[in-house]
Amino acid sequence: xxxxxxxxxxxxxxxxxxxxxxxxxxxxxxxxxxxxxxxxxxxxxxxxxxxxxxxxxxxxxxxxxxxxxxxxxxxxxxxxxxxxxxxxxxxxxxxxxxxxxxxxxxxxxxxxxxxxxxxxxxxxxxxxxxxxxxxxxxxxxxxxxxxxxxxxxxxxxxxxxxxxxxxxxxxxxxxxxxxxxxxxxxxxxxxxxxxxxxxxxxxxxxxxxxxxxxxxxxxxxxxxxxxxxxxxxxxxxxxxxxxxxxxxxxxxxxxxxxxxxxxxxxxxxxxxxxxxxxxxxxxxxxxxxxxxxxxxxxxxxxxxxxxxxxxxxxxxxxxxxxxxxxxxxxxxxxxxxxxxxxxxxxxxxxxxxxxxxxxxxxxxxxxxxxxxxxxxxxxxxx
Amino acid sequence: xxxxxxxxxxxxxxxxxxxxxxxxxxxxxxxxxxxxxxxxxxxxxxxxxxxxxxxxxxxxxxxxxxxxxxxxxxxxxxxxxxxxxxxxxxxxxxxxxxxxxxxxxxxxxxxxxxxxxxxxxxxxxxxxxxxxxxxxxx
Numbered sequence: 001x002x003x004x005x006x007x008x009x010x011x012x013x014x015x016x017x018x019x020x021x022x023x024x025x026x027x028x029x030x031x032x033x034x035x036x037x038x039x040x041x042x043x044x045x046x047x048x049x050x051x052x053x054x055x056x057x058x059x060x061x062x063x064x065x066x067x068x069x070x071x072x073x074x075x076x077x078x079x080x081x082x083x084x085x086x087x088x089x090x091x092x093x094x095x096x097x098x099x100x101x102x103x104x105x106x107x108x109x110x111x112x113x114x115x116x117x118x119x120x121x122x123x124x125x126x127x128x129x130x131x132x133x134x135x136x137x138x139x140x141x142x143x144x145x146x147x148x149x150x151x152x153x154x155x156x157x158x159x160x161x162x163x164x165x166x167x168x169x170x171x172x173x174x175x176x177x178x179x180x181x182x183x184x185x186x187x188x189x190x191x192x193x194x195x196x197x198x199x200x201x202x203x204x205x206x207x208x209x210x211x212x213x214x215x216x217x218x219x220x221x222x223x224x225x226x227x228x229x230x231x232x233x234x235x236x237x238x239x240x241x242x243x244x245x246x247x248x249x250x251x252x253x254x255x256x257x258x259x260x261x262x263x264x265x266x267x268x269x270x271x272x273x274x275x276x277x278x279x280x281x282x283x284x285x286x287x288x289x290x291x292x293x294x295x296x297x298x299x300x301x302x303x304x305x306x307x308x309x310x311x312x313x314x315x316x317x318x319x320x321x322x323x324x325x326x327x328x329x330x331x332x333x334x335x336x337x338x339x340x341x342x343x344x345x346x347x348x349x350x351x352x353x354x355x356x357x358x359x360x361x362x363x364x365x366x367x368x369x370x371x372x373x374x375x376x377x378x379x380x381x382x
Numbered sequence: 383x384x385x386x387x388x389x390x391x392x393x394x395x396x397x398x399x400x401x402x403x404x405x406x407x408x409x410x411x412x413x414x415x416x417x418x419x420x421x422x423x424x425x426x427x428x429x430x431x432x433x434x435x436x437x438x439x440x441x442x443x444x445x446x447x448x449x450x451x452x453x454x455x456x457x458x459x460x461x462x463x464x465x466x467x468x469x470x471x472x473x474x475x476x477x478x479x480x481x482x483x484x485x486x487x488x489x490x491x492x493x494x495x496x497x498x499x500x501x502x503x504x505x506x507x508x509x510x511x512x513x514x515x516x517x518x519x520x
Contacts, residue, residue: 079406083416345402346395 182268186259217303
């Protein structure tokens with residue numbers, strides 16, 4: 001009954017908090033718990049506990065995903081290069097990330113003698129925490145969202161704009177020429193690619209008229225002519241390509257890995273880092289990969305929306321949030337696989353080519369895309 | 383107008399992407415060529431130059447291998463009343479000259495390549511570890 005109502009869209013929860021409260025109510029244990037808290041006048045504490053549980057589940061999910069992604073990256077590289085990749089630790093080397101973590105925790109935490117200790121220590125946290133905060137307005141499935149901000153997309157772009165500062169802090173505080181050069185390159189790259197990224201996202205926002213990620217996803221549910229899913233990739237092919245290239249550049253992956261470029265700068269801005277601080281840069285990189293792929297999916301590939309909902313028999317109605325989560329994860333992993341696949345195929349660009357591409361090609365194209373979209377919207381085509 | 387002649391469809395990148403995708407899904411003759419070393423080993427060829435072996439009955443202790451060794455790896459030492467070569471594997475470059483110059487064809491090279499050890503002393507292979515008795519083996 002309950003899930004059938006969710007199926008038909010009669011009940012939609014704004015966020016996971018309301019979903020949890022509804023399920024607790026449905027089981028019939030919300031009121032006793034609430035009364036216990038009310039006895040001590042601590043109703044707000046219950047709310048805080050539920051939200052903390054949500055965030056803990058989200059962060060555990062993200063950390064597990066990051067660990068899986070490090071394994072997947074190595075496996076994909078190995079497959080491209082006709083190798084096996086990690087095979088010994090666990091089945092097909094699945095526990096390799098755990099061993100990597102144990103190794104990195106066991107390493108000595110070195111701070112260079114002439115480094116700026118406070119900034120040096122702060123930088124990995126400043127890059128790691130925004131990488132996790134980006135997930136807060138991202139819908140993982142139907143009502144599986146921590147908080148549906150009405151400025152969700154702006155929040156995501158704003159939060160990911162913190163990472164250049166953290167990179168510059170890390171590069172400057174290391175007191176090392178390679179670190180500084182990597183940091184300067186990374187900042188130049190991030191600044192020039194955030195503009196086409198935001199411009200092609202605005203073209204999507206023109207369709208939905210809302211910055212909320214849930215509104216963007218619901219605008220993409222359903223199909224045209226019964227077989228083409230209503231995804232924005234079909235309305236915005238140029239915008240999708242620009243957004244994808246710009247987000248791969250934002251991630252700092254090959255062919256745009258100038259912040260790291262191990263054959264020119266030793267390891268870029270994290271040359272001097274070791275142990276857990278290095279691990280935090282590493283984790284932030286993969287969290288960034290996951291978040292950026294999730295944003296691409298949310299904006300252009302329909303997010304968690306199931307285009308062929310009518311094909312699934314109604315007896316599986318209880319599974320809708322789970323199916324939507326699975327759909328979202330599959331789409332996200334497709335984008336992640338594309339990024340890894342691209343990484344194994346193409347070499348690194350030159351820094352002048354990167355900036356030429358960003359300023360002379362992508363920004364004009366993004367503006368053109370925005371102009372055409374706005375003209376079509378004004379003419380009432382969509 | 384140079385921009386017009388550029389490959390805007392990114393044909394080169396797409397071509398490369400297809401090649402790597404074929405590798406990922408093993409399309410065509412693209413097998414995994416690495417060997418999971420400690421668990422499986424590659425077949426050692428018969429002329430592989432690994433650890434030395436000396437025929438106990440054939441060796442006359444002449445010292446020709448000692449004088450011809452480019453790294454001065456071999457020294458002739460006394461072992462059970464006879465003189466036999468002693469090889470310092472840590473210095474050996476596995477060139478095989480000692481095998482070629484041996485007048486009695488007593489010096490051989492085996493397929494044993496797992497020679498890593500914990501200290502330099504145990505890398506010096508004396509006659510007790512190098513000698514083999516052809517007639518006993520028969």
